[in-house]
Amino acid sequence: MRGVILVIIGVVAAPLLGGLIAGVDRRLTAWFQSRYGPPVWQPFFDVAKLFAKERLLVNTWQVFCAYIYITAAMLSVVLFFLQSDLLLILFVQAVGAIFLVIGAFSTTSPFSQVGANRELIQILTYEPLIVLVFVGIYLATGSFKISEVYSHTSPLLKSLPLLYIVLCYALTIKLRKSPFDFSTSHHAHQELVKGFLTEYSGPYLALVEIGHWYEVVLILGLCSLFWATSWTGIIVLVGLTYLCEILIDNVMARMTWRWMLGSVWTMGLSMSFVNLIWLHGG
Amino acid sequence: MDYLKVFITKSRIKSPWLLHFDCGSCNGCDIEVLACLTPVYDIERFGIINVGNPKHADLFLVTGTVNHRNKKVLANLVAQMPDPKVVVALGSCGLTGGVFREAYNVIGGVDKVVPVDVYVPGCPPKPEAIIDGVVTGLEKFARKKDDRP
Numbered sequence: 001m002r003g004v005i006l007v008i009i010g011v012v013a014a015p016l017l018g019g020l021i022a023g024v025d026r027r028l029t030a031w032f033q034s035r036y037g038p039p040v041w042q043p044f045f046d047v048a049k050l051f052a053k054e055r056l057l058v059n060t061w062q063v064f065c066a067y068i069y070i071t072a073a074m075l076s077v078v079l080f081f082l083q084s085d086l087l088l089i090l091f092v093q094a095v096g097a098i099f100l101v102i103g104a105f106s107t108t109s110p111f112s113q114v115g116a117n118r119e120l121i122q123i124l125t126y127e128p129l130i131v132l133v134f135v136g137i138y139l140a141t142g143s144f145k146i147s148e149v150y151s152h153t154s155p156l157l158k159s160l161p162l163l164y165i166v167l168c169y170a171l172t173i174k175l176r177k178s179p180f181d182f183s184t185s186h187h188a189h190q191e192l193v194k195g196f197l198t199e200y201s202g203p204y205l206a207l208v209e210i211g212h213w214y215e216v217v218l219i220l221g222l223c224s225l226f227w228a229t230s231w232t233g234i235i236v237l238v239g240l241t242y243l244c245e246i247l248i249d250n251v252m253a254r255m256t257w258r259w260m261l262g263s264v265w266t267m268g269l270s271m272s273f274v275n276l277i278w279l280h281g282g
Numbered sequence: 283m284d285y286l287k288v289f290i291t292k293s294r295i296k297s298p299w300l301l302h303f304d305c306g307s308c309n310g311c312d313i314e315v316l317a318c319l320t321p322v323y324d325i326e327r328f329g330i331i332n333v334g335n336p337k338h339a340d341l342f343l344v345t346g347t348v349n350h351r352n353k354k355v356l357a358n359l360v361a362q363m364p365d366p367k368v369v370v371a372l373g374s375c376g377l378t379g380g381v382f383r384e385a386y387n388v389i390g391g392v393d394k395v396v397p398v399d400v401y402v403p404g405c406p407p408k409p410e411a412i413i414d415g416v417v418t419g420l421e422k423f424a425r426k427k428d429d430r431p
Contacts, residue, residue, distance in 0.1 A: 037324075038327055039329075044293075048289055048297075052294070053365070
């Protein structure tokens with residue numbers, strides 16, 4: 001019974017929370033740029049409008065890929081709420097991310113193609129880092145199970161501070177925030193037209209948007225594992241992390257994929273190894 | 283279902299994504315369009331986003347005269363926008379061809395090629411006039427029939 005309730009919370013509450021986070025994000029960004037900004041509910045209006053638009057398809061693959069993406073994103077959030085295996089969640093989420101790219105590759109538009117290539121490199125950059133974070137969690141708690149992490153007595157942040165920063169790198173790439181917003185961007189709507197989302201339109205763009213909200217909730221959920229001992233700790237840690245993300249998004253310029261691959265792997269891998277050695281030695 | 287329809291109508295008014303096309307304008311109107319996006323006017327507070335992709339756009343802002351070269355581009359862009367959509371013609375040139383209407387290569391205003399919903403006069407129109415035109419267009423956009431099959 002508890003499992004059913006958790007599944008319902010995962011399916012219904014996660015996109016509502018994700019959309020609200022996106023709305024607050026846009027409002028805060030506008031505030032940073034001395035603008036007034038749209039209402040907090042703006043992402044929901046956008047999605048409702050997109051659902052009522054005409055279906056304009058390039059090919060049927062896109063429809064399939066959009067549905068697989070949202071299903072995988074939803075499933076990974078549900079698995080998270082059921083306190084399942086971290087590695088399983090990662091693989092389910094990766095399937096969705098890859099299908100989104102395949103949908104972009106299935107069209108002949110050059111903007112879509114270049115965007116899809118860049119998105120693939122972004123996936124290549126953050127996936128190994130997330131695996132290393134999970135390895136760190138395993139070494140600290142002795143299990144990949146989220147339920148075990150929640151029953152751990154002391155906050156993981158104490159033993160894995162550097163790996164938390166590595167997770168934040170992955171979060172920034174996954175949220176497509178500056179300086180890593182070159183496959184598609186929330187703010188500069190002219191970057192490569194709309195990158196790999198160029199050919200998704202109408203209801204299918206709405207599906208991709210809802211899938212993105214699920215993913216945001218998933219990654220913030222992963223952040224919450226690092227202070228899972230108290231609710232106050234979770235809220236403070238996740239809130240602060242997201243505020244930092246918005247700040248970084250506003251103060252950084254957009255960089256190239258070469259810079260991202262070089263700097264994120266250098267910083268991410270070295271911080272991961274230092275933290276893992278420290279964990280092993282201590 | 284009525285409640286859903288009301289919400290969708292409200293969402294359309296609240297979330298118009300805007301595509302801007304310079305159809306042979308002198309850039310006077312275009313500067314005024316871009317001025318609407320600055321912190322002074324900040325049209326994002328109405329949910330308006332300036333997109334670069336016709337497939338994501340709801341409102342189409344066209345400036346400048348139409349000639350034999352760019353009429354295909356204009357028609358193509360309108361065809362790529364999913365329904366429902368609204369076309370707004372901006373400035374004297376977009377309305378009638380302006381001072382260039384007698385030129386041998388000029389066809390005339392935007393409405394010679396694609397159906398136009400709202401006309402915003404001026405040379406160039408002020409940002410306030412453009413916002414007013416867009417708001418008028420929004421009412422039409424919300425009332426347009428749901429063309430989804």
